[in-house]
Amino acid sequence: MVCSMTGFGRSKQTNGRISMTVEMKSVNHRFREISVRLPRQLLIFEDKIKKVISQYVKRGRVEVFITIEGEGWTKRKLQVDWQLMSDYYERLQEATAHFSLQDRITLGQLFQLEGVTEVMEEEAENEKVEQLLLSATEEAAQQLKAMREKEGQALLYDIREQLAVITQCVHHVQQLAPEVAKRYHERLMKRINELVQGAVDETRLAMEVAIFAEKADINEELKRIRSHIEQLQITLYQSEPIGRKLDFLVQELNREVNTIGSKANDSRIALQVVEMKSALEKVKEQVQNIE
Numbered sequence: 001m002v003c004s005m006t007g008f009g010r011s012k013q014t015n016g017r018i019s020m021t022v023e024m025k026s027v028n029h030r031f032r033e034i035s036v037r038l039p040r041q042l043l044i045f046e047d048k049i050k051k052v053i054s055q056y057v058k059r060g061r062v063e064v065f066i067t068i069e070g071e072g073w074t075k076r077k078l079q080v081d082w083q084l085m086s087d088y089y090e091r092l093q094e095a096t097a098h099f100s101l102q103d104r105i106t107l108g109q110l111f112q113l114e115g116v117t118e119v120m121e122e123e124a125e126n127e128k129v130e131q132l133l134l135s136a137t138e139e140a141a142q143q144l145k146a147m148r149e150k151e152g153q154a155l156l157y158d159i160r161e162q163l164a165v166i167t168q169c170v171h172h173v174q175q176l177a178p179e180v181a182k183r184y185h186e187r188l189m190k191r192i193n194e195l196v197q198g199a200v201d202e203t204r205l206a207m208e209v210a211i212f213a214e215k216a217d218i219n220e221e222l223k224r225i226r227s228h229i230e231q232l233q234i235t236l237y238q239s240e241p242i243g244r245k246l247d248f249l250v251q252e253l254n255r256e257v258n259t260i261g262s263k264a265n266d267s268r269i270a271l272q273v274v275e276m277k278s279a280l281e282k283v284k285e286q287v288q289n290i291e
Contacts, residue, residue: 001239002159003291004151005029005060009144011136015128018070022136024053024144028289029061038066045130049137056141057148058241059291064140066133077120085116148291155286156236162279162286163229166253169272169279170225173260176269177218218264221256228253243290250284 005028012021034050034057053062092105111117232249235242257280261273 001149002152002156002236002242003145004148004155004289005243005291006151006289007144007147009140009142009147011139011143013132013136013139014070015132018068018129018132020129020132020136021067021069022064022133022140023066024062024064024140026057026060026062026144026148029059032057032059033061034064035062036064036066038064039068042066042068042129042133045133048130048134052134052137053141056145057291059243062144064137066137068129068133079118079120080111081116081118085110085113088113088116152290155290159232159236159283159286162283163232165279166225166276167229169276170222170229173218173264173269173272174222176266176272177222177264218260218269221260221263225253225256228256241291243287246287246290247284250280250287254280254284 005026008023008025010021010023012019014020032054034053036046036049038046038049049064049066053064088110089105095101096103096105228249232246232253235245235249254277257273257276261270261277264270264273
């Protein structure tokens, strides 16, 4: 199946106390690459998130954005550095005595000193948060895949149209190919008659035409083009990721078309080669976006 590498998916789920939003988008990439941006407290779930997405995406770069709202999904704890507080207190007492000050040191002042307290958020695994997160991730991944498949159908339609153009051009070239040697014989004969008066060595002329015909023979190239087109048509309906295989077949098609262009010394065939290369370029652009 043709599946695009670009798409978008979004899911928002709640369990009463907290709300989880997962958004993801994918673009072209040679391999599968998943980048997840999420709150620090959810980092312990990153590998599980990637595992869920990997079930739906085989190739492409996926960027995931996760936000969480609500209270109670993480525990906060006040941590006090008693040693640092003691050091502050001793230094303040020394300063009070040194400068003969009457100021009293209060508990509130000590707690406001830099570094004495810190609010810590516990990162202990929470089953309800994990279930909500992975459920939202899977729903977003399903939406992403659905969009990629929908766009893939549009790519499939366009590729098939361009392959039909190439097939038609091949048919025209096949009809024109036998006339190339004949037209060369006529041009050569006309040129010789203009330069030489009298009898022409027909044997030598036939040999020259035969050599040219052998060099200009494109039957093998035409056979390989038909074979590559057939392979492309089959590959387009395979269930596995097909992007790399299609890319290889398009390269082979392009090579055969270039060979025909260089071998067939005929303006009409050259025109068909231009049409085939134009269609192939469009196919190549579409294939670059296929998973």
